[in-house]
Amino acid sequence: MTNEKVSAAPSVRRLPGYLNIIRAFQEEGGEYISSAAIAKELDMDAIQVRKDLAITGVLGRPQRGYPVEELLTAIERFLGWDTARDAVLVGVGNLGSALLGYREFNLHGLTIIAAFDTDHRKIGTVIHGVKIMNGRTMDIQLSRLGIKMAILTVPAGEAQETANVLVQAEIEGIWNFTGVKLAVPVHVTVQNEDLSSGFAMLCIKMHNKRGIRGINGG
Amino acid sequence: MTNEKVSAAPSVRRLPGYLNIIRAFQEEGGEYISSAAIAKELDMDAIQVRKDLAITGVLGRPQRGYPVEELLTAIERFLGWDTARDAVLVGVGNLGSALLGYREFNLHGLTIIAAFDTDHRKIGTVIHGVKIMNGRTMDIQLSRLGIKMAILTVPAGEAQETANVLVQAEIEGIWNFTGVKLAVPVHVTVQNEDLSSGFAMLCIKMHNKRGIRGINGG
Structure with a gap:
């Protein structure tokens, strides 16, 4: 299996x-x-x-x-996209804000129902229709919301600490954009996202097309 | 091959x-x-x-x-990351802005040296250290800069039209975040990026972990 x-x-x-x-x-x-x-x-x-x-x-x-x-x-x-999936997003920086506005997600049954940040200038505002809540009370809010999936877009330095809070709040799946390898219990699923993967593919294909070298790097 | x-x-x-x-x-x-x-x-x-x-x-x-x-x-x-690669970014919306600030790219030799947009409120500003130039004169600027790689983050409705301009300006590689299938000449490489792929993986892994079903969907 x-x-x-x-x-x-x-x-x-x-x-x-x-x-x-x-x-x-x-x-x-x-x-x-x-x-x-x-x-x-x-x-x-x-x-x-x-x-x-x-x-x-x-x-x-x-x-x-x-x-x-x-x-x-x-x-x-x-x-599993036939039933709508609710998620929260944690860390409303550049990438986090962009993901809140990424329309393709809705097509795929992913609904971001709330976002969290610790910046007081952001808390209480609404970005792309999603309310930004106080990251310091995230554990309480998550329990109340009953959410199982979180999109993690906090700075690298806060990644593990934030993941710990998510795990405590019974999150089962973390979509991890932080570039940090997260330590989580075995029942929690982490999907690591690295936008550079696509860049690697583009570089290789351009190289191949130019005929500089084949896929074997020779 | x-x-x-x-x-x-x-x-x-x-x-x-x-x-x-x-x-x-x-x-x-x-x-x-x-x-x-x-x-x-x-x-x-x-x-x-x-x-x-x-x-x-x-x-x-x-x-x-x-x-x-x-x-x-x-x-x-x-x-091909041993030599720095210069690229431009076209379309400074939410995702475009986020990518301008995505630090991992620098680690991978990708430098975004300019960005283009047609919104006059953005033209002339600097976002994450990258100058936003006028998208309407992009063809001239690209020829001047001698750039071969473009990151495409314009709205879907403008994707093909913008790609045409890029091709005219002798761009050889397009990293396409628009979700639109681009028609380009055979010498141009397109790498399509769909952020939903990672979401698909997370959903499947969570399903498997819960034991609801295996990878074969049975």
């Missing part, structure tokens, strides 16, 4: 991208979509698309492709 | 994370680091770490591990 999880991770990462394409296709009235059509939109291989979609349990039909409605439902259910 | 590129992508994505850990290890005076030590920090499998690092051409030594200095140099050279 553990190995299976690791190997499926890249497939899971690609599912949100598939969702966008399949939704757009549905809005245009399409009932069946082929793996080739999806692959073309994403500049991918159709075999990889079929492999990725297989994890949702929906199979394409010969000559027709995937039933769009069934595929959308299956992907959303697989990701 | 094409297949090789696709299969190596997850490895490339993990390299920035390895860099952070290996740098921290070096700062503490370590000369050799084992794949097991790296794997432990990232909660990964040591075999996967060795496989990933193999693409840089550096081999670990039995009983000792990887020579830290050599490994750092090899990863940075592989990613």
